[in-house]
Amino acid sequence: xxxxxxxxxxxxxxxxxxxxxxxxxxxxxxxxxxxxxxxxxxxxxxxxxxxxxxxxxxxxxxxxxxxxxxxxxxxxxxxxxxxxxxxxxxxxxxxxxxxxxxxxxxxxxxxxxxxxxxxxxxxxxxxxxxxxxxxxxxxxxxxxx
Ligand SMILES: C[S@@+](CC[C@H](N)C(=O)[O-])C[C@H]1O[C@@H](n2cnc3c(N)ncnc32)[C@H](O)[C@@H]1O
Numbered sequence: 799x800x801x802x803x804x805x806x807x808x809x810x811x812x813x814x815x816x817x818x819x820x821x822x823x824x825x826x827x828x829x830x831x832x833x834x835x836x837x838x839x840x841x842x843x844x845x846x847x848x849x850x851x852x853x854x855x856x857x858x859x860x861x862x863x864x865x866x867x868x869x870x871x872x873x874x875x876x877x878x879x880x881x882x883x884x885x886x887x888x889x890x891x892x893x894x895x896x897x898x899x900x901x902x903x904x905x906x907x908x909x910x911x912x913x914x915x916x917x918x919x920x921x922x923x924x925x926x927x928x929x930x931x932x933x934x935x936x937x938x939x940x941x942x943x
Contacts, residue, residue, distance in 0.1 A: 804903065808879050811858075815881030818859050820888045825868070828861045840918075847871045850915040855904050855935070860886025860897065862918045867895040871916070874909075876902040904931035 829837045848870030854863040857875035863886055867873045875886035875897050883899040890897040902908050917935060 804878065811877070811879035812881035815859075815879055815885045818885050820859070820885060820892050823859060823861060823889055823892075825861050825864050825889070825893055829865050844916070847916060851913065852916040852918065853909075853914045854886075854918045855902075855931070857886045857899075858882050860889045860899075863897045864889050864893050864895055866916075866918075867897050868893065873897040874900055874914075876900045876904075876907075878903045905934055907934050 828834060829841060847866060850871045852863070852866050852871045852873045854860070854866070854873055854875045855877075857863055857877045859882065860875045863873035863875035867890065875883060875890075876899075877883050877886070878901060880901045883901050886897065887899045900908075
């Protein structure tokens with residue numbers, strides 16, 4: 799049953815990814831516009847992120863990864879929708895930054911323990927089993943112990 803739900807959601811997001819116009823995404827506005835107070839709040843909490851290794855879980859079109867890569871972080875854009883990961887890589891190329899793309903399910907992270915300095919799990923209301931995802935994240939983040 800759970801696999802069925804994941805499969806349906808993955809197809810939904812792959813379909814959505816195929817409609818995204820990368821050229822129309824304004825990465826800076828996404829974080830700094832006056833209409834994004836929640837993201838401006840997050841930025842204030844994060845401080846200097848240059849050189850940090852960041853996992854952008856449920857990356858969608860990759861706005862977070864691209865924004866933070868521009869600020870000097872090493873970003874891995876991860877999503878269980880291969881279509882979204884592809885869009886994230888296109889967005890990075892359009893913004894002249896390098897990020898890594900990975901197709902991964904948030905509840906079964908395929909990366910070594912104690913790997914990342916930072917993570918973003920933004921607007922991921924679509925992640926079913928969010929608690930399972932957070933539990934999984936505890937093992938791969940250096941500071942979530
Ligand atoms: C609404 S989008 C958010 C995109 C981006 N984080 C943002 O801030 O705009 C949610 C993303 O979460 C991904 N997602 C949902 N469930 C997931 C899971 N179990 N593992 C990985 N990604 C997942 C979806 O494919 C989708 O791209």
